[in-house]
Amino acid sequence: MSFPNPTPRPEGELEQLKRIWRPPSGLGFLTVVNNTYIGLFYVGAAVMFFVLAGILALIMRTQLAVPDNDLVSDGLYNQLFTMHGTMMMFLFAVPAVEAMGVYLLPNMLAARDLPFPRLSAFAFWAYLIGGSVFFLSIFWGLAPDGGWFMYPPLTSIEYSPADNADFWLLGIGFIEISAIAGAIEIVCGVLLTRAPGMSLDKMPVYAWAMLVFAGMIIFAFPAVILATLLLELERAFGWPFFIPGQGGDPLLWQHLFWFFGHPEVYIIFLPAAGMVSMIVPTIAQKPLVGYRLVVLAVIGTGVLSFGLWVHHMFATGLPQLSLSFFSAASMAVAIPSGIQIFAWIATIASGKVRLTTPSLFILGFLFIFTIGGLTGVMVAMVPFDWQAHDTYFIVAHLHYVLIGGMVFPLFAAFYYWVPVASRRALSEKVGRWVFGLMFVGVNVAFFPMHITGLIGMPRRVSTYPADLGWGDLNMVSTIGAYLIGAGVLLFLIDVARNFRITSADNAGNVWNAPTLEWLPNDNYATRSIPIVASRDPLWDQPGLAEDVEAGRYYLPNAPTGYRETIVTSPVTAEPRYIVQIPGPGWFHVLAAAFTAACFLLLTVKLVTPAIICGVLAVFFVLAWAWQLDPGPTHPPVDIGGGLKLPVYKTGSGSHSWWATICFLLVAGTTFLCMIFSYLFLWLSNVGDWPPAGTALPALSWASGSAALYLASALLAWGASRTLAAGRLWTSQGLLLLGALPALCGALGVDGWGFWQAGLRPQDHAYGAAVYTILCLTGVFAFTLAIFTPFLTLRAAFGRLDTARRASFDVGLLLFYYTAGQALVGLLLTHGFPRAVG
């Protein structure tokens, strides 16, 4: 076979690669962006939150061990289960799987790094800082206590006047933003930076799972972000979205929350299942059976899980007919999960499995998750749910699903992938004990809860009287919980003893695994970037590791002198261009810190310091963006085999274009959820919409504002055309003096129309909904009001011109999107009430 690049490689090439990709040392280490470090920190932080939330669980179990216990007060118990649930779901489960993706994906796809390494570093820092402060709030008695799904009216200002609920809302809203940043990164990484030849049908199942996972985050998280926003607007400014007396409806929260909450379960499960699909072939030493079906199942799970939305509200009195739809859809999602389980079992059966620690955790996962699934079917049956609702049966089901479906695969993954990141593998001997303690512990702790639930013990109670006879079973559960704790402790000891972070001399391919993350690597990832010709390259392409390491494949060097990786086409993975990746820097770290500070200060209502931090955060984001979009700094480079690739790309299909599109999908979904909320509130106020005594503004307001929105989009289009024609300053003029004022003016006309008609957001849910729709457009107008002058500044400093226009294109897309969203908003707020009224 002929390779793209000849060997031996020239003197000094390897040293240059090493130097360029070396992480900074000393205090500067905080600025590191390499995914191999950020990924590990990220995983480490997630494990830390897992341990902390686990300790809270142990306190609860200690309290519940005997009847009539008074170790923990009622109020504290409420905080404990809320914090435990919230932390496990938001600070552990989602970040943990996302973190594994940040670490594993580039390695598995043989990219040198993710395309936006600072974005993932930003997501990590924001998460770490925000999450820690959120956790600490429990020590000031400020921890939220409304349960992890925070149903109003329990969480409305009337019933929860203190800051606790605000902590939940802002803390979580913030952590979700970091999750979305990570998701955008993952979508771009998987679609754009795969090794040449790794077409979609050769992509590892894990990458498929992470792609769908990230897609689900993009479509599911906006719902909960909007929900938290609405509740916070109600709490802070009295906009009555959830107050029935003023046209609000508490059910709206539940719809929005579970539109996210149900996919959430699969958001957690899919990446875990993706890991299992990678580990199972290795432990069986056979290719995965039914690859196509598994991929289909992954996509199907992702899509269908959104339909499960309302099944969590079986007990809230929705019309019976709608409920039957959802119960049917709950069953539909069982099919793809079943397909994956059969594929794993068939793979295991086709090979000879050695009972290593990862295999044990996989078997444990199959067992526990299946039980969870069975009780899930019971829970999904509507009448049964009426009885089991809010008892310990649910607590048992939920932990079987979550621990089985996510914690066990994650521990399998830890034991399996540690040799990639560490000089030594973890101890097999200790690993068996870890598994044994956890497996026995989980069953001892949670199986009895099915029974305590069925004999009537409600969840979320801090104690129970002795004469009900629940004491023995609860004691058993508590012992089980401590066994789990012992297992986790042992794991941490194992990590402390054996985990030695390294990139150059890792333990190597100890399991004889088939995928690319097991290639020899260093800070620069693999020495050269292989051409992939199979789904299991290390099994099917003999000598691959050696040839990659010798530099015979693509890009064995750093031709532009910067960090760089190959961008390939999304479907067929043919090399398209070289992207220069930013290296370490302070700006994203500071941006994360001040964003976190801004949110947390807002929570405790220190408005002025919050605004200062917010301004600083914006400043550092801009400073960070200033360094992006390097432009065509270098002529096309030869990556080997006569392939000359450009170093810069703009327009549709470039990585910044993809990232912007993903972001706009988030924005669009948020807006769709708002449209849904508007219509839902209308349904609870049929015949009174707008409420009696409120007038709609005349149509001239709507048409005037629509004309201005259209004008702003047209002017932005004109700016793009003139830029392409080389008239930089005409283009800037059109954007800064044309499109931006038109947009702001349109918004002003739109809003003033409603205001002068006498509509106020505090009076009725109707007004609150209308003004929120306006605010969602306002956020974009505000962003553009900052971003457009920023572009002008770039133009003035020669950082924006006809060729170097990636940053301009981001602004352009934002203008188009904003105008589109605003027009839909106009149609809804002016057209709908007229159409139905």
Place this chain on the structure above:
Amino acid sequence: MTAMQGEDATPFLRWIGIVLPGFLIWGAHFGLVYGYVAVACTLDAGVGGTQAAVALATLAALLLIAGLFWGFVIRPGSRFNAGPATRFSRRLAWATALLSGGSVLLTALPALIFPGCA
């Protein structure tokens, strides 16, 4: 191998457009039927009409799925059959068609069997 420097996002979008419409139709059917029932129940429209509407929406969704897949995947000479990575996408398209058709049915059946608003 030549670099596809001119390539933009379209091949991928086309690929998505072929593999995913089954699910999208299911989603739309799901939303339509649920939304329609919620509104009909709130406004106290007749039960019989609701059932007929559900049946109609289901039929339309199934026909749409079948039509799309015929046009894109089965029809000889469809543009899709010329692209790269085809066999894989083809099978995936088949399977999504079946799965989404099944899901549409599963969503609709209970609505047809147990009518009424509680």
